[in-house]
Amino acid sequence: METRSFLTLEDASREDIREILDLARAFAEGRVGGALVDKTVCLAFFEASTRTAVSFELAARHSGAHVISLSEKGSAIAKGESLIDTVVTLDRLGADAIVLRHQAVGAAALASRHASAPVINAGDGCGQHPTQALLDLYALSDALGGFERLRGRRVAVVGDVLHSRVARSVIPGFRQAGMELALVAPLTLLPPDAGALGPPVLSSVEEAVEWGADVLYMLRLQRERMTGALIPSVGEYARFYGVSRRHLEGGALVMHPGPVNRGVELSGDVVLDGSSLIPDQVAAGVCVRSAVLALSTGAAQRVAA
Amino acid sequence: MPNHNVPNELLIRQANVLDPSTGLDGVMDVRLSSGLIAEVGEGLRGTRELDAEGLHVFPGFVDVHAHWRTPGREDEEDIQSGSAAAAAGGFTGVVMMPNTDPIVDRPVVVSGLARRVERESRVRARISAALHVGLAGERLTEMRLLKQAGAFCVSDDGLGTTSAGVLRNGMLYARSAGLPVILHCEDHTLATGVAHDGGAASLAGLPGSPASAEDAATATALILAAETGTKVHITHVSTALSAVLVGFFENRADVTADTTPHHLTLTDDAVSTLDGLYRVNPPLRPDYDRGGVERALRDGVLDFVATDHAPHASEEKELPIEEAAPGFLGHETAFAVLYTELVLKGRLSLTRLIEAMSCAPGRWVGGGGSLAVGSPADLTLVDLSEEWKVGRATLVSRSSNSPYLGRTLKGRVVSTIVGGAPVHDRTGAKFEVRA
Numbered sequence: 019m020e021t022r023s024f025l026t027l028e029d030a031s032r033e034d035i036r037e038i039l040d041l042a043r044a045f046a047e048g049r050v051g052g053a054l055v056d057k058t059v060c061l062a063f064f065e066a067s068t069r070t071a072v073s074f075e076l077a078a079r080h081s082g083a084h085v086i087s088l089s090e091k092g093s094a095i096a097k098g099e100s101l102i103d104t105v106v107t108l109d110r111l112g113a114d115a116i117v118l119r120h121q122a123v124g125a126a127a128l129a130s131r132h133a134s135a136p137v138i139n140a141g142d143g144c145g146q147h148p149t150q151a152l153l154d155l156y157a158l159s160d161a162l163g164g165f166e167r168l169r170g171r172r173v174a175v176v177g178d179v180l181h182s183r184v185a186r187s188v189i190p191g192f193r194q195a196g197m198e199l200a201l202v203a204p205l206t207l208l209p210p211d212a213g214a215l216g217p218p219v220l221s222s223v224e225e226a227v228e229w230g231a232d233v234l235y236m237l238r239l240q241r242e243r244m245t246g247a248l249i250p251s252v253g254e255y256a257r258f259y260g261v262s263r264r265h266l267e268g269g270a271l272v273m274h275p276g277p278v279n280r281g282v283e284l285s286g287d288v289v290l291d292g293s294s295l296i297p298d299q300v301a302a303g304v305c306v307r308s309a310v311l312a313l314s315t316g317a318a319q320r321v322a323a
Numbered sequence: 324m325p326n327h328n329v330p331n332e333l334l335i336r337q338a339n340v341l342d343p344s345t346g347l348d349g350v351m352d353v354r355l356s357s358g359l360i361a362e363v364g365e366g367l368r369g370t371r372e373l374d375a376e377g378l379h380v381f382p383g384f385v386d387v388h389a390h391w392r393t394p395g396r397e398d399e400e401d402i403q404s405g406s407a408a409a410a411a412g413g414f415t416g417v418v419m420m421p422n423t424d425p426i427v428d429r430p431v432v433v434s435g436l437a438r439r440v441e442r443e444s445r446v447r448a449r450i451s452a453a454l455h456v457g458l459a460g461e462r463l464t465e466m467r468l469l470k471q472a473g474a475f476c477v478s479d480d481g482l483g484t485t486s487a488g489v490l491r492n493g494m495l496y497a498r499s500a501g502l503p504v505i506l507h508c509e510d511h512t513l514a515t516g517v518a519h520d521g522g523a524a525s526l527a528g529l530p531g532s533p534a535s536a537e538d539a540a541t542a543t544a545l546i547l548a549a550e551t552g553t554k555v556h557i558t559h560v561s562t563a564l565s566a567v568l569v570g571f572f573e574n575r576a577d578v579t580a581d582t583t584p585h586h587l588t589l590t591d592d593a594v595s596t597l598d599g600l601y602r603v604n605p606p607l608r609p610d611y612d613r614g615g616v617e618r619a620l621r622d623g624v625l626d627f628v629a630t631d632h633a634p635h636a637s638e639e640k641e642l643p644i645e646e647a648a649p650g651f652l653g654h655e656t657a658f659a660v661l662y663t664e665l666v667l668k669g670r671l672s673l674t675r676l677i678e679a680m681s682c683a684p685g686r687w688v689g690g691g692g693s694l695a696v697g698s699p700a701d702l703t704l705v706d707l708s709e710e711w712k713v714g715r716a717t718l719v720s721r722s723s724n725s726p727y728l729g730r731t732l733k734g735r736v737v738s739t740i741v742g743g744a745p746v747h748d749r750t751g752a753k754f755e756v757r758a
Contacts, residue, residue: 028526102641122643123528124597143645144528145597186528209525210533 021115021316023130023137027148027187032194039156039165041309041318042302045081053312054083057114061087062104063140064120069276070140070150073303074117074311081308081317086113101125102132109133114315118142136314147183149310150275151191153302157295158233160302161271169196174226175217176202176259177237177283180209184275185237189215192235202226202259206248222258227265234261236274236283244282256282266293273299332356333743334369338380338704342694343674344682353380355700358742363694373750375704378737381677382692383415383701385684386654387505387581388480388558388629391417391448393439394432395424400634400721405654406444408632408720410747412654413703413736416447416684416691417632418505421458422481428453428464430472437473445746446739447701449475449688451505454493460484463493466500475688476503480558481604483509483540487547494553503554503687508540508565509605517645519591519606527595529644534562534612537605541565549576556687559631561586561605563615570624579687581629582616584657585726588664589613593726599640599647600724603633620679621671627683628676630657634722652725655718658705659732667733700743709735 027035044050059078063071071087078085088108099107101120108116109132116133118126119140126139126146141147159165173192179185179201192199199217201208202225212219220226226234239255249255261272262285272288273295280286288294312318335353340363342348352367353360391405400408409417419436421427427436433452440448452474456462458481466477477497484490484506497504513536518524520531541557545568548555557580560566569580585603590610593601601607608616619625630653639648658680665671681703685692691701712731715723739747 100638101643120643122645124599124643124645127597128599128641128643143643144530146528183528186526210520210531211522211525214522214525 021136022314023126024148024310024314025126025130025137025139026146027151027190028146030148030190030194035152035155035191035194036165038152038306038309038313039159041312042152042156042305045308046305050312052082053308053317054078054081054315057083057315057317058112059083059085059115059117059311060108060113061085061117062108062119063087063089064101064118064125065141067119067141069300069303070119074140074307076304077307077311080304081311083114083311101129105129105133105137109135115311138310138314141183143183144181144186145183146187148187149307150184151187152310153306154188154235154273154275154299155191155195156302156306157298158271158273160298161295165195170198171232172198172200172230173233173235174200174202174220174223174229174231175235175237176223176226176261178207178239178243179203179212179215179237180207181240181243182237188235189217200226200229200231204249204259223261223265227268227270231270234265234270234272236261236272238275238277239279239282252282260284261288263288263291266291271295276300331358331743332369332371334367334372335375335380335704336372338375338378340380340694341674341677342382342682343678344382344693345695347694348674353694353702355740355743358700360694360696360698360700362696377706379705379707381413381703381705382681382685382694383703383739383741384413384658384680385416385688385691386414386630386632386657387418387556387684387687388420389417389632389654390420390422390634390650392634393423394436398721399636402439402443402448404719404721405632405634406446406448407747408652408654408718410445410739411719411736412656413658413705413739414446414654415701415703415739415741416449416688418449418451418475418688420478420480421451421453426453426458427451428456428458430465430468433469433472433474446741447691451476451478451480453477454479454497454504455484455489458482460486460489463496466497466502470500470502474502476505478505478507480505480507483507483511483514485511487543490544491547491551494547494551494555498551498553503556505556505558506544507559508537508544508557510536510540513539517602517606518594519608521591521609523591523595527597529594532606534564534608537562538564538568541568545569545572545576545578548572548578552577556580558629559583559586559605560616560619560625561608562612566615566619566624570619573624579626581627581684582620582625583629583631584653584660585651586613587617587620588660589726594644597644599642599644601726602644602647602649603651604649617665617670621675627679627687628657628661629684630654634720635724636722640724650724652718652720652722655720656713656725656727656732658736659711659734660727662707662734663732700740702740703736704738704740705734706737707734709733711735
């Protein structure tokens with residue numbers, strides 16, 4: 019059975035993405051069961067996570083896999099074991115897939131070079147978070163009536179693009195879906211060469227709405243970056259880069275990978291509003307990650323056969 | 324130092340001799356006697372001859388920037404392996420940097436190191452002591468005592484100096500002590516990343532360090548060098564603007580500058596591999612800067628090449644790039660990389676390369692880099708036609724963190740001679756010593 023690591027959305031084609039979303043739909047509709055029976059999925063989280071860890075665990079269990087969770091506390095990671103040694107250990111113990119969350123860019127790529135089991139990137143530093151982008155595409159496709167309906171729609175990615183692995187995955191993801199992109203952030207929260215990412219830069223959510231954004235994709239602002247050298251205050255940030263109800267009056271949808279800082283990226287009344295896809299994004303996590311696990315381990319072929 | 328139990332005379336016959344310092348260029352013989360160049364010409368006679376037909380003879384290469392990790396990290400390199408790597412790369416002289424453990428900031432460390440160099444080094448190794456205690460940029464080291472103990476120059480290499488005022492005092496005191504200063508120019512309030520702050524880092528999500536981190540510090544250093552009159556050498560220039568700044572101060576200060584083989588031949592595209600191997604300080608830059616540095620070397624604005632030979636254990640390099648230690652091996656590949664990538668591609672003349680690897684750094688350390696009669700018999704013999712592949716097994720260094728692993732290069736050092744004695748010798752059939 020062919021296995022493959024899943025590290026980045028940078029190299030994913032439109033067809034790759036569609037294949038995963040279709041399989042995710044099959045999982046969601048209960049058309050595939052037990053895809054991962056007898057498989058062992060290892061969750062190696064070198065960095066804290068709630069929703070990603072929980073939804074990977076549910077995704078694996080729903081498909082019948084054994085799940086082993088390793089967190090930084092109470093494992094060899096806390097004893098200073100190197101990333102490579104931890105990954106090799108999990109691999110030799112018989113893991114069929116290793117789901118890795120790590121604080122450094124390229125950690126999943128490095129791990130995949132040392133493991134025979136496929137490695138699934140569950141977030142590497144400011145690098146990539148590919149399953150997040152896929153579940154976003156899944157939730158958005160649902161809301162707009164199918165993946166094909168994303169083509170030509172406009173999405174503004176708002177906030178701390180510089181430090182966001184989510185941004186580095188959703189940007190190529192939305193682009194492959196045929197969407198038009200814009201970035202909305204102050205220069206202090208954009209990469210030095212924002213041009214390398216592609217989209218034009220707008221200066222406020224207001225401007226993004228005028229630009230005709232169908233979707234406002236909000237990035238989380240880390241607490242330690244809320245005041246000081248990068249932005250002057252939460253108040254000013256929320257005023258120009260936060261979404262409030264009036265921005266959604268024209269029918270724009272709002273998304274956020276969570277956890278939300280209420281009153282910063284979104285005003286409190288917007289989070290669970292009808293225009294918000296945030297609960298749908300969370301819900302999509304399980305079936306999308308089931309699909310990624312099935313494709314990575316080669317189990318999807320078994321399902322199809 | 325080299326083994327002195329060899330016959331004190333050697334005649335190198337029929338070599339392609341190239342020495343920009345004397346203008347020698349052509350097939351001739353070189354006679355070495357008592358550790359010095361005794362005679363250069365045609366049809367010379369000697370008791371002990373070696374046939375160097377087809378080989379090139381250059382004044383020995385000199386590398387003013389080497390980390391031999393001694394004392395403290397002999398698992399990565401020591402004086403024996405570092406000097407063997409230098410000799411294998413054709414270097415007859417190096418300057419050892421002081422960022423070891425303990426740091427070379429006290430006279431007793433310098434004198435201990437000097438004794439070990441005397442016993443263990445195959446090449447002429449000079450010691451750079453620290454400019455500030457602990458390289459911390461606060462208290463001056465005892466520079467006059469360091470010099471008495473055997474220090475050749477001072478440097479806080481590995482770190483930039485954060486305060487211009489502190490740096491100015493350091494320069495003034497070094498001038499009183501009669502020690503040149505080697506400066507690693509980097510402003511740490513700007514250099515907060517692990518790669519050049521450009522497109523590759525932006526796409527990868529790597530924290531970047533902008534060119535301004537180097538340029539601002541270089542400008543400060545040059546202004547202070549001009550004002551204090553201190554002999555200053557700026558090492559590993561990696562940006563186009565810093566090279567231009569050096570050019571501006573060429574005749575306004577007692578200043579020289581070098582760049583490295585990797586900044587001349589690699590760009591920040593390499594970091595998109597996310598491989599920790601490619602982390603280095605200053606970071607690999609975009610082609611615009613690489614080209615600017617190449618032009619400045621060609622024009623002589625950058626005086627010479629230095630390798631910043633920085634061995635690291637595999638556990639410090641086989642990491643995500645953000646967590647990897649910065650630095651590359653340099654000694655063994657320097658000449659072949661520059662010959663293959665610059666000379667053979669018509670971007671630098673062989674004469675200018677030898678000027679930059681031998682003559683200019685030899686003048687800087689004093690008494691080296693020349694085949695003039697009476698000079699020390701330090702020479703490098705190279706087969707320009709030999710192709711070789713860089714591999715872990717071909718490297719003499721104790722570490723293997725070369726960014727050129729797997730590359731096929733042209734031009735290989737066949738023999739390195741220090742004070743008339745071979746310290747590296749791959750001669751075989753090509754290089755016969757007749758008794």
